[in-house]
Amino acid sequence: MSEDASGTYSFDGVLNFRDVGKTINQYTGKRLVAEGRLFRSARLDDASISDREALCHGVGIKTVMDLRTKSEHVKQAKKREGDLKIPALLKSNDALAQPMEIPGLGKVLILMLFGYRMEAISILGREVMNPRGLIGLGYDTIDYCGAELAIALGEFASSPRYPILVHCTQGKDRTGLIICLLLLLLDVPVDAVTYDYTLSEAGLLSEREERMVEIREIGLTEEFASAPREWIVKMHEYLGEKYGGTREYLEAIGVDEGMQARITEALLG
Numbered sequence: 001m002s003e004d005a006s007g008t009y010s011f012d013g014v015l016n017f018r019d020v021g022k023t024i025n026q027y028t029g030k031r032l033v034a035e036g037r038l039f040r041s042a043r044l045d046d047a048s049i050s051d052r053e054a055l056c057h058g059v060g061i062k063t064v065m066d067l068r069t070k071s072e073h074v075k076q077a078k079k080r081e082g083d084l085k086i087p088a089l090l091k092s093n094d095a096l097a098q099p100m101e102i103p104g105l106g107k108v109l110i111l112m113l114f115g116y117r118m119e120a121i122s123i124l125g126r127e128v129m130n131p132r133g134l135i136g137l138g139y140d141t142i143d144y145c146g147a148e149l150a151i152a153l154g155e156f157a158s159s160p161r162y163p164i165l166v167h168c169t170q171g172k173d174r175t176g177l178i179i180c181l182l183l184l185l186l187d188v189p190v191d192a193v194t195y196d197y198t199l200s201e202a203g204l205l206s207e208r209e210e211r212m213v214e215i216r217e218i219g220l221t222e223e224f225a226s227a228p229r230e231w232i233v234k235m236h237e238y239l240g241e242k243y244g245g246t247r248e249y250l251e252a253i254g255v256d257e258g259m260q261a262r263i264t265e266a267l268l269g
Helices: 020-028 049-059 070-083 087-092 118-144 146-157 174-185 190-203 205-217 230-243 246-252 257-268
Strands: 038-041 063-066 106-109 164-167
Touching: 020 038, 020 174, 020 190, 038 174, 063 146, 118 146, 118 174, 118 230, 146 164, 146 174, 146 246, 146 257, 164 174, 174 190, 174 230, 174 246, 174 257, 190 205, 190 230, 230 246, 246 257
Parallel strands: 038 164, 063 106, 063 164
Antiparallel strands: none
């Protein structure tokens, strides 16, 4: 594991990993978020043994929040089963012989979106998600996944949970929305939230072709592999126009004023 000055880390098998506090503080030149508390990444399924050690003992992660659907978990489990049958691959990646769960890390599963089978998801992607686009899907998540978002955000009110790592498959959109809501609650400027979100473009670049295959499998277009600058701006505007603002939205989904205060206190360190 290595870390650059911006708070972005390099692992063997974990993409798009960064310390959100560090990226925000470096961008703004101010201490707006506690560093070493809030992390984000793509999926951890391919983490090597050294990656696992680094996450637990180097970075010091205590809690992993996984936002993937049941179907995504099933797909990765099947891929792992196949990899275990390839001797050369098993030899080159000792972590394959280890349990998928990383010992020493607490895990919180928030099943965002819906638990459809992959066949159904491909129809959903082609017929519903593509026409809505990346921004429209963000709006839909805000409108229809309030209960799941509230459960996820509630975890950030508990100080013993920290440091917390949030991830989905790419660590971009579902993860991006959770991080966006947290940062807006802290009054982080929208341009800084945008900066953190767009880092996912570079963070996922090394596996872009592989990700495009996965995205096409569920009927989506190339747009869903990108991290457009306007995405955060649109989410911020939507929260204001439809709900009156971030705090009002959080209140509406069950993250009350007291919980918001505890989240803020925990993330400011």
